Amino acid sequence: MTYCLGILTREGLVLGSDSRTNAGYDDVTVCRKMHQFVTPGERAFILLCSGSLSLSQSVLTLLDRDFQRGAGLAVAATMYDAARVVGEQVRHVSALDRRDLERDGYRYNVHIILGGQIRGEPHRLYLVYPQGNPLSAAEESPYLQIGESKYGRPILDRGISYDQTTLEEAAKYALISLDSTMRSNVTVGPPIDLAVYVADEFRITRHRRFGPLDPDLTAVRVQWEQTLRKGVRDLPTVRFGGE
């Protein structure tokens, strides 16, 4: 399983991912799910992947091959075009692998979050479905999730606002959302990759990988748990009538 999320605010983007991948319960490994494509000063993209690792690897390999030779993401004119470039490779790999997967009862499963910015265009956040079609985040729905998304969603629903949430705060929300999911589902696990893209920077200057014993992550986890427990204690006592 996997959990990745992207948050879109007026100031920029926050993207986060776990690193656990498993083929069955007894075949669990660590794998990076966050990838960057950057032409400094001109364009910067971050991709997050969930689904079959074999399929997302193929999509990334093809995207990288095109990028290195100055095609695909290297020349997309808008973020919408970039999302379409990703969708084209999702469809390309579908053409290569889907039939043989489905014959043996596997679904063609690859979801990709794409965040970034191209000079002259606003920063944007997209989700590309296994069918290749793109969905955009919006001011009213400023975050996107893929994989095991439910455990980490309530904190985002309560806190994230496109207009009011700062990038510093959004990074904390992403970290808590990821940590809560790891706590409730063992198939989502560390390290956590967290990246912040500041609008109009056209490079990724803030990235961090949190291992399972990272002292900063541990401090956040402990403080957050204390906050929740104290918050519950401080709520008014529930009043009951008899029955």
Added chain:
Amino acid sequence: MTYCLGILTREGLVLGSDSRTNAGYDDVTVCRKMHQFVTPGERAFILLCSGSLSLSQSVLTLLDRDFQRGAGLAVAATMYDAARVVGEQVRHVSALDRRDLERDGYRYNVHIILGGQIRGEPHRLYLVYPQGNPLSAAEESPYLQIGESKYGRPILDRGISYDQTTLEEAAKYALISLDSTMRSNVTVGPPIDLAVYVADEFRITRHRRFGPLDPDLTAVRVQWEQTLRKGVRDLPTVRFGGE
């Protein structure tokens, strides 16, 4: 959809349920999912149901018929026996309906949480599966959920302890868990039924139904959201290295 939960602590039990039921997106109604069977001073049971309303209604009708004539839950010697009584009716309804449901592509889907106590026995909490087999909550895993369980789970994982959580606190955790789920999934909805069973009381003295505009529920929701937002602001700023 449905969300119900039961919490087991040293002091007693807390049970909570939403009230939304839907047969398709355009057929949504309100339905009580919490039911009591009580012989005051001797035994008290609370049942919570998820799954097909038609099936859980049948199970409850058969349990009530037996209870009224002094059989079934009225005479079960232990909570384990009571869970087996519920499981027998789940299997009885399966024998009546499963074949015709599956012929038309429906699953036989009914999950039941059973909490309560019989004089001379400890209070216990069970989950009865659609196959009729019972699972018990334990000191190390002191809560059980049925239905749309993921959104409301992280707060329980962070806060509930069999030994240390008071019934007053457990009631607040249940309310927050239910409210967070309603916020993130529109197929889970009010009113919320919340009941507290105090060990060795052998009657249900604390029950409350919270409608969508209940001022106490609204106050809890507002205060909780403020707690979360302030809690995130107060976390240490995430430090990033460059990349």
